[in-house]
Amino acid sequence: MEHPIKLYNTLTRQKEAFTPLNPPLVGMYVCGPTVYSNVHLGNCRTFISFDMIYRYLTHMGYKVRYVRNITDAGHLENDADSGEDKIAKKARLEQLEPMEIVQRYTLDFRNVMAQFNALPPSIEPTATGHIVEQIEMIEKILDEGLAYEVNGSVYFDVNKYNETDNYGKLSGRNIEELISGTRDLDGQGEKRSPLDFALWKKASPEHIMRWPSPWSIGFPGWHLECSVMSSKYLGEQFDIHGGGMDLKFPHHECEIAQCNAANKVEPVKYWMHTNMLTLNGKRMSKSTGNTLLPEELFTGDNDILDKGFSPTVVRFFMMQAHYASPLDFSNDALVAAEKGFNRLMEGITTLSVISPAKESTFDVNSWKESCYNAMNDDFNTPILIANLFEGIKAINSAKNDKASLTADDIELMRKTLTEFTFDVLGLKLETENSSSDKLNGVVEMLIAMRNEARATKNWALSDKIRDELAELGIQLKDGKDETGFTIN
């Protein structure tokens, strides 16, 4: 490849050259949403980050199979494998079938992702759609002697596994520390070690989502589905596994253990983790209530915000931070991002009105190179955006005749700017708004002409403008100082 990509591998804790197992094919798995409530903005950041990575890899010529699962089987309320099934609980409260809740929030999730202009993944498998395969993987792990059955439930034997592999290799923890950090929790009695985790749980009588298995009527442990679906659709070894950093332990650690136990190979070449989102400096979370729904962000219907921000502005705001850095949401930061986004869009528009010169005073090739260098350095979108603004600066100078660009350079800048802005960063021109902006602008022109007509006592023209607008469904409203209008 002309532009080798480097990425930070959480597993090795270093930046590595990206060399896919079967180029130009790339397999990428990202842990998707649990669909028992509205999608959380922190999760949106993760999915938007991997959307950008998916887009850039595709832009660089890779053929990416991008799998993002939907967790539609209720999983346990805490990592101690006890507590109530979240989906079943909500279903009982609302007197709904769990799959009705799943449908509602899956639709909500897809809708939000579409608003953020995130491309659909190649495959969106569901946990309930892979019960057979999950039972098969449990059987393999049992055959390897790395799991045990107690009272119809099956647990992964972490100590046994750790004798020949390293449980904790992703999160950098060791098993002794982990054990000393655990407390005895309810329902732990069946486990040989507090670190052991459920592969299959026997369902209590009130648990709604349940399937038959060789061990009991029950349901799979929630770490299992990702191991099963990633290996089913990407192979036992694949290139990239992503997710939010809160999933690193225990979820991803358990995934690694399950895959190694069942398939005897290290499943993932590159582990990538996105960082957290904070809101006015504090951790965002459904449980603490310091939270902002995507819809509230778009409409401004939340006390934290002075106004709404369009999905593309929010996306631009997210792209201004590196995916692996923390990001703080606040009204002021979003206002600043909106200004920046508008400046970027205006710069791209300005490009089309610059007159070509014979010489360029701006080195477009090296500018373009810097854009690629930024993205090749672990998908560094803030550096990319800073670079794009260097280009916008040159464009504005050329417009004001303080710089010059040849026709070829103008075309190269147009191509580079639009590719990075729209294809890679996934931003979009807000045509809906821009169409209504145009309508407002044109109506304002007619109001100004009508004001002139009235100043010269040309009542015929003044009335004509008012009446013709009314026929189009646009009502002028003459106020004390100025004329407003409403559009039906």
Added chain:
Amino acid sequence: MEHPIKLYNTLTRQKEAFTPLNPPLVGMYVCGPTVYSNVHLGNCRTFISFDMIYRYLTHMGYKVRYVRNITDAGHLENDADSGEDKIAKKARLEQLEPMEIVQRYTLDFRNVMAQFNALPPSIEPTATGHIVEQIEMIEKILDEGLAYEVNGSVYFDVNKYNETDNYGKLSGRNIEELISGTRDLDGQGEKRSPLDFALWKKASPEHIMRWPSPWSIGFPGWHLECSVMSSKYLGEQFDIHGGGMDLKFPHHECEIAQCNAANKVEPVKYWMHTNMLTLNGKRMSKSTGNTLLPEELFTGDNDILDKGFSPTVVRFFMMQAHYASPLDFSNDALVAAEKGFNRLMEGITTLSVISPAKESTFDVNSWKESCYNAMNDDFNTPILIANLFEGIKAINSAKNDKASLTADDIELMRKTLTEFTFDVLGLKLETENSSSDKLNGVVEMLIAMRNEARATKNWALSDKIRDELAELGIQLKDGKDETGFTIN
């Protein structure tokens, strides 16, 4: 209920009063799309018809759980249970994972349904998501002695079933006729009778989609999924089962047999079937090539059409026929529907400019009653639409002072018209277009003013209009006879 609904029950071959099993709850199952290619317009008609039925039942106060499945497991190419798996075949040709094809066409299907303003069903279960449950139902049927295993495949024993039940009761066929009508087809050797159908098929080595079962690594027969998913989400007995009439035999007949065999109850109280769509008088079908994709219909990109038609006009066109009557698509019929739709929309708008009178010359209450009577008579949308136009006629007369309406009647007409048009028929105002119509109209006003300015040699004003429009991204283009424009 104040307005008892009657519907035509295909099972009893008569119109019956609709009395749900557990009012106000209603369970409705509709056979959904097979997602290995773009959705067919004939299928769209079926789904739009049941969307209207879902909307009307909801409007009447029923709490409907509407389940529409997605057939994502490839099924056999013909009803003789032989031939190649359709999804797997396409996957091999395109070098894609079957679930990648499934994802692509599921997204296409959802997109088309959203364009047609069809509400998402309450649950959209997938065939691959219910392999465990399908295996369970096969086991129940085997336990009842109504199926048998041969070489890893399991077949339903139609003759045995027919000893105590009636195979053919839905389609009105009898088993002797059916047998005499069959030919010996390839792969029939395993069956005791040519009418027997597969519940489970052992997979050939090249068959991609496959799961373990007690009988073989294989896949479920395609009649099975609907029996399994309808009983899982709606209960072993539920109210309405719908689908295209081409599914009546053998698909729905087999569903009835499977459910009776496994659960010992008649599964469905009311069977409803939509009629076929023809194109210029001929049967529409993917295999004959006499076909029109929804997208081609919207864009006009098909030789059959002079222009494109908006999804809501197409929906209106479909609603002008009864769901159980055949419907022929043609350019002329669509043009006529577009005119009718526009007249309906204009009538609703006109309602807001009528001055209330002291007396009404139009009996709004009896008109409203007629609307409900039409819908209560087996969802007779053509009669409903004819009635709505009676209302529009009265509105237009009132506007021209040839009739009068009281304020209360105006309000009742507004409510009735909008409820039936938007909530029940599922039509929508095309706001996108109407906004761009306004913009076009206002720009035309400015062009006319500029022409006047030019006629009086007021070049300053003429240039000012051109330049200000250009700043808004609207370019005037002076032609020989007239001035056109483009909007960026």
